[in-house]
Amino acid sequence: MASEDREELQEAENQEILQDLSEQGKTAELVEMFEELPTMDVAEFMEEKPLEEVIAFLRKLDIEDQGRIFSDFSQSIQLKLFHALDRRSFAKVFGHMFSDIRADLYQELTKEQQIELLPYLDKHVREDVIILSAYPPETAGGIMTTNFATIFADMTAAEALAKIRKDAPSKDMIYYIYVVDDSMVMKGLVTLKDLVMSDPKDKVIEMINEFFVYSEVNEDRESVAQKIEKYDLVAIPVLNSLNQLVGIVSHEEAIDIIRAEQAEDFEKFGGIMTSPNDDEYLQTSSFHHFKKRVVWVVSLAAIGIISGMIISAYQSVLESFIILAMYMPMMAATGGNTGSQAATVIIRSLSLGEIHDEDWAKIIFKEAKISFMLSLTVAILTYLKIAFLSFHALLPSGFSMSYIAFTISFAIAIQVITSAVIGAGLPLIVRRMGGDPAVVASPAISTIVDITGLLIYFTVASITFGIS
Amino acid sequence: MASEDREELQEAENQEILQDLSEQGKTAELVEMFEELPTMDVAEFMEEKPLEEVIAFLRKLDIEDQGRIFSDFSQSIQLKLFHALDRRSFAKVFGHMFSDIRADLYQELTKEQQIELLPYLDKHVREDVIILSAYPPETAGGIMTTNFATIFADMTAAEALAKIRKDAPSKDMIYYIYVVDDSMVMKGLVTLKDLVMSDPKDKVIEMINEFFVYSEVNEDRESVAQKIEKYDLVAIPVLNSLNQLVGIVSHEEAIDIIRAEQAEDFEKFGGIMTSPNDDEYLQTSSFHHFKKRVVWVVSLAAIGIISGMIISAYQSVLESFIILAMYMPMMAATGGNTGSQAATVIIRSLSLGEIHDEDWAKIIFKEAKISFMLSLTVAILTYLKIAFLSFHALLPSGFSMSYIAFTISFAIAIQVITSAVIGAGLPLIVRRMGGDPAVVASPAISTIVDITGLLIYFTVASITFGIS
Numbered sequence: 026m027a028s029e030d031r032e033e034l035q036e037a038e039n040q041e042i043l044q045d046l047s048e049q050g051k052t053a054e055l056v057e058m059f060e061e062l063p064t065m066d067v068a069e070f071m072e073e074k075p076l077e078e079v080i081a082f083l084r085k086l087d088i089e090d091q092g093r094i095f096s097d098f099s100q101s102i103q104l105k106l107f108h109a110l111d112r113r114s115f116a117k118v119f120g121h122m123f124s125d126i127r128a129d130l131y132q133e134l135t136k137e138q139q140i141e142l143l144p145y146l147d148k149h150v151r152e153d154v155i156i157l158s159a160y161p162p163e164t165a166g167g168i169m170t171t172n173f174a175t176i177f178a179d180m181t182a183a184e185a186l187a188k189i190r191k192d193a194p195s196k197d198m199i200y201y202i203y204v205v206d207d208s209m210v211m212k213g214l215v216t217l218k219d220l221v222m223s224d225p226k227d228k229v230i231e232m233i234n235e236f237f238v239y240s241e242v243n244e245d246r247e248s249v250a251q252k253i254e255k256y257d258l259v260a261i262p263v264l265n266s267l268n269q270l271v272g273i274v275s276h277e278e279a280i281d282i283i284r285a286e287q288a289e290d291f292e293k294f295g296g297i298m299t300s301p302n303d304d305e306y307l308q309t310s311s312f313h314h315f316k317k318r319v320v321w322v323v324s325l326a327a328i329g330i331i332s333g334m335i336i337s338a339y340q341s342v343l344e345s346f347i348i349l350a351m352y353m354p355m356m357a358a359t360g361g362n363t364g365s366q367a368a369t370v371i372i373r374s375l376s377l378g379e380i381h382d383e384d385w386a387k388i389i390f391k392e393a394k395i396s397f398m399l400s401l402t403v404a405i406l407t408y409l410k411i412a413f414l415s416f417h418a419l420l421p422s423g424f425s426m427s428y429i430a431f432t433i434s435f436a437i438a439i440q441v442i443t444s445a446v447i448g449a450g451l452p453l454i455v456r457r458m459g460g461d462p463a464v465v466a467s468p469a470i471s472t473i474v475d476i477t478g479l480l481i482y483f484t485v486a487s488i489t490f491g492i493s
Numbered sequence: 494m495a496s497e498d499r500e501e502l503q504e505a506e507n508q509e510i511l512q513d514l515s516e517q518g519k520t521a522e523l524v525e526m527f528e529e530l531p532t533m534d535v536a537e538f539m540e541e542k543p544l545e546e547v548i549a550f551l552r553k554l555d556i557e558d559q560g561r562i563f564s565d566f567s568q569s570i571q572l573k574l575f576h577a578l579d580r581r582s583f584a585k586v587f588g589h590m591f592s593d594i595r596a597d598l599y600q601e602l603t604k605e606q607q608i609e610l611l612p613y614l615d616k617h618v619r620e621d622v623i624i625l626s627a628y629p630p631e632t633a634g635g636i637m638t639t640n641f642a643t644i645f646a647d648m649t650a651a652e653a654l655a656k657i658r659k660d661a662p663s664k665d666m667i668y669y670i671y672v673v674d675d676s677m678v679m680k681g682l683v684t685l686k687d688l689v690m691s692d693p694k695d696k697v698i699e700m701i702n703e704f705f706v707y708s709e710v711n712e713d714r715e716s717v718a719q720k721i722e723k724y725d726l727v728a729i730p731v732l733n734s735l736n737q738l739v740g741i742v743s744h745e746e747a748i749d750i751i752r753a754e755q756a757e758d759f760e761k762f763g764g765i766m767t768s769p770n771d772d773e774y775l776q777t778s779s780f781h782h783f784k785k786r787v788v789w790v791v792s793l794a795a796i797g798i799i800s801g802m803i804i805s806a807y808q809s810v811l812e813s814f815i816i817l818a819m820y821m822p823m824m825a826a827t828g829g830n831t832g833s834q835a836a837t838v839i840i841r842s843l844s845l846g847e848i849h850d851e852d853w854a855k856i857i858f859k860e861a862k863i864s865f866m867l868s869l870t871v872a873i874l875t876y877l878k879i880a881f882l883s884f885h886a887l888l889p890s891g892f893s894m895s896y897i898a899f900t901i902s903f904a905i906a907i908q909v910i911t912s913a914v915i916g917a918g919l920p921l922i923v924r925r926m927g928g929d930p931a932v933v934a935s936p937a938i939s940t941i942v943d944i945t946g947l948l949i950y951f952t953v954a955s956i957t958f959g960i961s
Contacts, residue, residue: 058704061703063704065723065724065725186689189689190689193689194690199686217689221657221689236507254745257533276745276748277725279748280721280722281722283751287752288755288841288845291759291837292838294759295762295836295837296833296837297837306847306848306856306859307847307855307856311866315866315867318867321830322867323870325826326827327874329827330878330881332826333819333820334882337883343815343819347808347811350815351805352801353821353822354800354943354947355800355801357826358800358825358939358940359790359793359797361826361936361939362764362793362936363786366764366786369759369763369765370760370763370765372759373759373760377752379773379775384775387775388774388775391774391775391779395782395786398779398780399783403790406794410794410798410801415805467833468833468834471830
């Protein structure tokens with residue numbers, strides 16, 4: 026929290042500068058600050074203002090700045106501005122937005138709105154939007170931008186820099202420059218650093234990196250992000266099946282994807298169904314939230330019938346040993362906790378790449394050791410708890426309190442070990458079968474170890490109490 | 494999984510090229526590939542080889558490449574090489590490592606090893622390592638690198654580019670160039686793009702960005718990562734209390750931090766105690782794993798005594814209505830599931846910044862609505878389940894099966910709603926008090942709603958069955 030306060034402080038400073046100028050009616054100075062401050066802060070300031078004021082502000086800026094600030098607006102404001110502006114004015118700003126954000130916005134429009142807008146767009150913008158919108162959102166194509174700079178291999182460094190100077194105003198990412206042939210087939214890349222550092226007469230072909238990391242246009246976005254992360258890239262080129270350069274994905278997209286994918290794992294593990302198109306919490310209808318949760322709740326209730334059947338089968342045992350019924354919930358809770366803990370650690374370690382499928386035997390053995398220590402602790406606590414709570418409990422004749430307490434503690438110790446092994450094993454099995462280990466939701470583990478727990482409980486009790 | 498296979502494929506290609514050349518004994522070509530391929534791939538290839546071979550490989554490369562590849566080795570290989578090399582040779586490579594990774598490695602050495610190494614280091618490396626090692630690892634200072642390029646405000650673009658050309662071989666990040674005064678006080682920044690695009694005679698002062706985003710040296714690393722993410726930065730400058738530029742944190746660090754912080758939240762929520770210095774899963778001793786889990790297991794067992802006391806208090810009720818005992822575990826499981834689901838959604842939404850403290854009333858109301866729908870579903874399922882499992886159960890005289898089934902279903906419906914509200918409310922309360930909402934672990938929620946569940950269950954049963 027301390028850190029967030031601090032971040033908010035720095036933002037607040039910039040917001041305050043803008044607010045003060047706005048209140049004092051110093052429009053010229055305000056517009057100057059719009060050009061100076063980070064566009065994200067300007068966008069946030071404008072978002073708080075009435076729509077007509079936003080439009081008036083934007084009109085005072087050059088079209089490049091308008092496009093940038095517009096790109097930093099939330100999508101709901103972008104849509105409001107789409108409705109407030111006439112088609113021609115909107116098309117102008119739209120043409121100067123970041124191409125990936127522009128394609129996302131375009132996809133939010135209805136078919137009719139899209140058709141209405143298209144005639145007002147420049148040919149290259151129109152083509153760009155249509156092509157980018159065609160890729161599925163979870164692929165490299167769906168997240169890439171077409172804002173990149175290209176040069177040819179036979180240029181000199183001086184010629185290359187001249188081409189970049191000419192092209193660059195509309196290109197935001199020129200730190201990597203892509204070397205292509207006449208048909209846009211990618212040959213390699215040079216960094217802007219290489220170009221700047223080189224002799225102006227050096228040929229591009231002498232400094233080209235031919236073994237570059239790239240993504241395919243249909244590649245899953247998670248894999249794209251992982252490459253950016255692994256190779257510390259500022260951006261990754263995206264190639265189609267003909268090895269033509271069709272776009273780039275930059276590091277800021279990688280951060281968004283990693284955040285989104287981890288949040289998705291977190292939700293999956295918590296027993297929530299997710300989809301990449303989910304809206305924010307408060308914007309999502311209660312009924313949609315209900316649908317995302319009810320599947321697990323119903324499935325688990327269905328699996329829970331097995332627990333119910335086991336309990337029913339032992340109904341007569343419970344009647345003679347009511348004390349067993351009293352400690353049934355504790356049995357379930359402890360198993361659920363240790364099982365979830367083990368699954369959490371394994372899913373986390375798998376996702377960070379700390380452990381791999383082939384380590385499964387080592388992992389299970391390790392979990393058995395860890396849970397053995399936990400089981401001793403839990404067994405002692407259980408014994409003390411029973412002694413404390415049930416010292417005046419009604420016992421069937423012929424059984425001492427300590428004998429019953431020992432039986433229950435012993436059963437719970439076995440339950441702790443099985444739960445940890447099941448909790449660790451299930452994500453490994455799912456991963457082995459090619460699935461995402463986080464689908465082994467914590468509620469599912471609780472439900473499964475409920476079943477094994479009851480079986481252990483009644484088996485141990487039947488043996489030690491001599492019930493057939 | 495498909496995506497990972499593909500990534501592994503591309504890596505595999507590079508690894509294969511190296512492997513083939515190595516097996517065919519084509520050392521010259523191999524060394525050439527070391528210079529061509531991404532250093533991460535070269536580092537991975539070398540890590541599989543015996544230590545003497547790695548040293549022989551490194552010796553064939555120029556010292557810049559050695560430093561880069563060495564930086565990409567895992568820390569355990571770095572330490573092995575520290576022991577295998579004589580101090581002088583090691584100091585040379587060490588001097589060319591990335592400064593942040595170098596400082597991390599230095600901190601892994603014992604005091605004696607550090608003292609042994611220092612005399613062999615160049616003065617600027619020695620000072621760099623000592624200064625960087627002094628910052629706590631969770632702060633901007635602890636993760637920054639000193640590999641940045643600076644210019645002065647009164648330079649022309651041509652002079653600035655000349656200075657960068659002179660300084661750059663040792664600077665990896667020159668896409669942002671920092672404008673400082675004689676005492677290293679930061680005045681602003683220009684991008685390499687600005688410089689390249691400008692007229693050579695333009696003054697730096699005319700293109701300077703004075704309203705730049707920065708971090709303070711003691712700032713929490715999570716806040717640093719958030720700024721890089723929010724403003725889409727390639728790197729963020731780090732200033733000390735005198736506004737002197739002391740380092741930069743680049744976007745790849747931000748990805749690592751975001752991953753680490755999210756993994757930490759995931760573990761916390763799963764009931765695991767975490768610390769930033771934790772080793773990887775298999776490298777951590779079983780006893781250490783045990784310690785990370787036992788705190789929650791013991792705490793929950795302790796809180797569980799309250800459930801035990803409630804059950805004990807109603808022991809006589811359970812004896813006459815054994816059917817109540819049979820459905821107690823289901824009550825606990827359903828509450829735990831819906832409570833965990835609600836907490837998962839709220840923690841996720843808080844961490845993504847979708848919801849804020851002040852929305853609490855809206856959130857609780859929304860959760861009440863969602864859980865009302867869930868409660869209807871669960872109640873119907875429960876009724877059917879009891880009818881199916883207990884149709885021949887022994888009932889106390891005067892009570893019909895449907896009356897009892899209705900009572901239990903009604904209690905479970907209330908339990909679903911309370912659990913969701915508690916599960917959503919606890920993270921909000923913790924956040925309000927300035928804590929990390931993820932500390933409200935899923936096992937803790939299960940344990941708490943166990944208690945409320947039992948109270949609801951027995952209260953409803955007492956009223957409808959007319960037991961005093």
